[in-house]
Amino acid sequence: MTAVLPPIPELGHLALWLALAAALVQAVAPWHARLGQAAAPAAAAQGLLVLGAFVALGWAFLVSDFSVELVTANSHTMKPTLYKLTGIWANHEGSMLLWVLILALAGLLVALMPAPLGPAFRARALGVAGMVSAGFLAFLLLASNPFTRIEPAPTEGRGLNPLLQDPGLAFHPPTLYVGYVGLVVAFALAVAALLEGRVSSDWARATRPWVAGAWAFLTLGIALGAWWAYYELGWGGWWFWDPVENAALMPWLVATALLHSIRVLETRGALPNWTLMLAILGFALSMLGTFIVRSGVLSSVHAFAVDPTRGLFLLVLLAGLTGGAFLVWALKAPRIAEGARFAAFSREGSLVLNNLLLLALLSIVLVGTLYPLALEGVSGRQISVGPPYFNATTLPIVLGLAVLMGVGPLLAWKRNPRPGFVRRLWPPLAAALAFGLIGLALGLKTVLAVLGFAAAGWLIVASLLPFVGRRRVPTFLALGTAIAHLGAGLALLGATASGALQREALVSLRVGDGFAVGGLEVRLYDVGPVAGPNWTALEATLHVSRDGRPVATLTPQSRTYTTPPMETTEAGIVGWRGGDLYAALGKPDGSGRWQIHFWIKPLVHLLWVGAVLMATGAAVAAGGRARMAWPGRARPLVSRPVPVPAE
Amino acid sequence: MGLRAAAWAMALGLVGAAPPPDGWGVTPLPDPRQEAAARRLMHELRCLTCQNQSIAESNAPQAETMRALVRERIRAGRSPEDVRAELIERYGDWVSFRPPPRPDTWLLWAMPVVALGLGAVVVRRLLR
Amino acid sequence: MTVSRILPLVLLAALATFLGLNLGRPQQATVRSAMVGKPAPAFALPGLAGEPGLRQADLATGRPVLVNLFASWCLPCRVEAPQLAALRRAGVVIHGIALRDRPEDVAAFLARHGNPFGRIGLDADGRVAVGFGSSGVPETFLIDGQGIIRAQHIGEIRPEDVPKILKELRRWG
Known part of the structure; x- marks a missing residue:
């Protein structure tokens, strides 16, 4: 690589500084009487400048400009082009730039779209978003500059961690970041509403699509991460209650609570202060998650490059931004009326209970994640808080939520249900009983697992009930809710079945040996070398049969990548009866034996289907209370193609 | 292999071939009930040389040693809690993913009740 | 009323302070043995061909000794060989426990990097290392004259x- 390339990285660096200037204008202008109108143009300019910086970094990765330190550290000329590009955010600096980019683009979008709450309100919301942007741009420029050059430039890069060269992980961070940025927008709208003393149904209506979008992307992002861990790590699991996973789960829990409480505010004008608090809390926890991931205060299976200086910077940002917002809440919230009253067994009541359960889950995850750190700091004792704790404490609450999710959408607003209401619950109750019995017949051993099956059956049937026997075409909101709840029911079934009905064997075999697991015969047929573009591998061939009849052939690999040198486990996975047969190949022991870790994971596919349905449901629900068809032509949904939404 | 040993070996491209014993670390117990009990315990014991993985999931040699120990003890008729206690005596509470019930962990275990209780108080204030 | 208004601020301040205090502290990457202060575990390991092995009784001899866990496949064990030799020259009794290793590999390792050990035990299945609360190699335990692990x-x-x-x-001497 000769040195005649135009100084594109420097241009990108310059664009970041200019973007910081634009963000500062955006942050300051709305609070000034005459400069207020500058906020929207500044937000637009910031969006374009950060986009320019991102394109500049992308260019450096694409042409493998190894004079840029970040490219050298994370790329290689031999890498497939897709992973050259995803390599942009497979590192600390680049991923923070991506985060800032998505935030800046959201600002651009807000600036270009009509302002439903008026230009002055929009300017203030943009001002708050500008403060967040300015903080992160300063963090990038002062503590994580992605454009740092090295002299002399090396001729080849060190390559990307092969575990990250995977579509699941390539798109996991951007998806999650879109979700976090949606929470930033909700945060900005909440703080602006507090400052203006204006929290109303209108505010909720304008904010809810952002929350629903954020929630959809957070759901997808977490599911992609779980899917990646399942398929790529070769450990046979998709959730490990690891600090980094918990860091992503916590904002999701708050976003879920917010998504439901904002519904109460929109429809009934109740719970304004509570909803605003959740909007701030969602942002605070996404910041806390970033801090946990980047500062290295907790040890995790998912190793990130960590740096205490960066951790301190992020902590100051976290404390400053959320502290400021909490202060505004403390000062302004009392002036906002608490809104309309409602009965205990009303829709509002169920949504309040939903919030209570979700925040209880949040407290458990937060305390469980930080407890070992606190205890070691106080008494020096080392403890581990792992799956046994989190499963025991959270799963009963999750089951309660599932029951509530089934019944909530059937309740009426404001008042208690009418006397005949309980009769509507017979079908889901029957489904719960049936699913529980099926689970028992399939060999469930624990009460919790049987209840998990029953709750899933209950939820799956109950989520479809709002459409039974109704003549009117549903609203987007009702349909989206039903899809999301159905997705949650399927995910619950998949999680329970793949966990409680899983069969597992870890054995050491010679070629030709076999073993039995869960009614299947598995035989190690062969082990031989195979080669890929930038790796070589040993591949085992496992023949799986049932009663002498072949079921599947699995080919798990133990791969060795060349740049950087690293060994990975490539699981052999074949779908079987809605679940997976899953095998991982371990190291040879030197005496001709091979370690094989084999799992049967029933119904695990339902998890991924459920997550996609949940995200889809949230997206549909963002369409609001418009009906699925033109008004006045009330017919059942199934009998007609879905026309253009009436908005 | 210690963490540092692993890092060293990887840095120099010399991943050592420790010959693992051929035993209970990779062989299920013949009695399915015992094996199920052993597996349940293995999922709750933390691998010492890996970051935050259980010995059931890890293929580190150290995890294999611990699996072998667990299976032998269970096979000899010892209860899973007895085996857990033995390992805690060696490595401290850190080795178990299930935090011990003790005065300094009561807050942790009480979290569901505490959180739901505090939440109920907040809800009552909201609804009043 | 006002108390609950500022509660979020108070919680945030507490959390931020707590996290800030933990930032500087390096994460404990390895687990310490809980056996320090307790007697060394009962064990009897075989030795290399023609040599005596290592037993618990060899550790309680009235004067402190070191027990070094090593392996031929462990790189840092080579790095510490000169230091073990120096300790040996200073008159310290060092016993070795070879972890998950073959006798011939151990012999080759000692021939190449020097043999500072009084006695050597072969811990083929790693069980004695678990008995000491060791999480890997290299590790060194100090055992006092009464056979109690001190460090x-x-x-x-x-x-x-x-x-x-x-x-x-x-x-401890």
């Missing part, structure tokens, strides 16, 4: 560690 050194012994270890030995 654990995790990782290779670096040159600057040698005086510290000698001081500890005098303390």
Whole structure:
């Protein structure tokens, strides 16, 4: 690589500084009487400048400009082009730039779209978003500059961690970041509403699509991460209650609570202060998650490059931004009326209970994640808080939520249900009983697992009930809710079945040996070398049969990548009866034996289907209370193609 | 292999071939009930040389040693809690993913009740 | 009313302070043995061909000894070999436990990097290492004259560690 390339990285660096200037204008202008109108143009300019910086970094990765330190550290000329590009955010600096980019683009979008709450309100919301942007741009420029050059430039890069060269992980961070940025927008709208003393149904209506979008992307992002861990790590699991996973789960829990409480505010004008608090809390926890991931205060299976200086910077940002917002809440919230009253067994009541359960889950995850750190700091004792704790404490609450999710959408607003209401619950109750019995017949051993099956059956049937026997075409909101709840029911079934009905064997075999697991015969047929573009591998061939009849052939690999040198486990996975047969190949022991870790994971596919349905449901629900068809032509949904939404 | 040993070996491209014993670390117990009990315990014991993985999931040699120990003890008729206690005596509470019930962990275990209780108080204030 | 208004701020301040205090503290990457202060576990390991092995009784001899866990496949064990030799020259009794290793590999390792050990036990299945509460190699335990484990050194012994270890030995001697 000769040195005649135009100084594109420097241009990108310059664009970041200019973007910081634009963000500062955006942050300051709305609070000034005459400069207020500058906020929207500044937000637009910031969006374009950060986009320019991102394109500049992308260019450096694409042409493998190894004079840029970040490219050298994370790329290689031999890498497939897709992973050259995803390599942009497979590192600390680049991923923070991506985060800032998505935030800046959201600002651009807000600036270009009509302002439903008026230009002055929009300017203030943009001002708050500008403060967040300015903080992160300063963090990038002062503590994580992605454009740092090295002299002399090396001729080849060190390559990307092969575990990250995977579509699941390539798109996991951007998806999650879109979700976090949606929470930033909700945060900005909440703080602006507090400052203006204006929290109303209108505010909720304008904010809810952002929350629903954020929630959809957070759901997808977490599911992609779980899917990646399942398929790529070769450990046979998709959730490990690891600090980094918990860091992503916590904002999701708050976003879920917010998504439901904002519904109460929109429809009934109740719970304004509570909803605003959740909007701030969602942002605070996404910041806390970033801090946990980047500062290295907790040890995790998912190793990130960590740096205490960066951790301190992020902590100051976290404390400053959320502290400021909490202060505004403390000062302004009392002036906002608490809104309309409602009965205990009303829709509002169920949504309040939903919030209570979700925040209880949040407290458990937060305390469980930080407890070992606190205890070691106080008494020096080392403890581990792992799956046994989190499963025991959270799963009963999750089951309660599932029951509530089934019944909530059937309740009426404001008042208690009418006397005949309980009769509507017979079908889901029957489904719960049936699913529980099926689970028992399939060999469930624990009460919790049987209840998990029953709750899933209950939820799956109950989520479809709002459409039974109704003549009117549903609203987007009702349909989206039903899809999301159905997705949650399927995910619950998949999680329970793949966990409680899983069969597992870890054995050491010679070629030709076999073993039995869960009614299947598995035989190690062969082990031989195979080669890929930038790796070589040993591949085992496992023949799986049932009663002498072949079921599947699995080919798990133990791969060795060349740049950087690293060994990975490539699981052999074949779908079987809605679940997976899953095998991982371990190291040879030197005496001709091979370690094989084999799992049967029933119904695990339902998890991924459920997550996609949940995200889809949230997206549909963002369409609001418009009906699925033109008004006045009330017919059942199934009998007609879905026309253009009436908005 | 210690963490540092692993890092060293990887840095120099010399991943050592420790010959693992051929035993209970990779062989299920013949009695399915015992094996199920052993597996349940293995999922709750933390691998010492890996970051935050259980010995059931890890293929580190150290995890294999611990699996072998667990299976032998269970096979000899010892209860899973007895085996857990033995390992805690060696490595401290850190080795178990299930935090011990003790005065300094009561807050942790009480979290569901505490959180739901505090939440109920907040809800009552909201609804009043 | 006002108390609940500022509660979020108070919680945030507490959390931020707590996290800030933990930032500087390096994460404990390895687990310490809980056996320090307790008697060494009962064990009897075979030795290399024609040599006696190592037993619990060899550790309680009235004077402090070191027990070094090593392996031929462990790179940092080579790095610490000169320090072990230096301790040996200073008159310290060091016993070795070879972890998950073959006798011929251990012999080759000792021939190449020197043999500072009084006795060597072969811990083929790693069980004795678990007995000591060890999480890997290299690790070194200090055992006093009564056979009680007094200290654990995790990782290779670096040159600057040698005086510290000698001081500890005098303390328990």
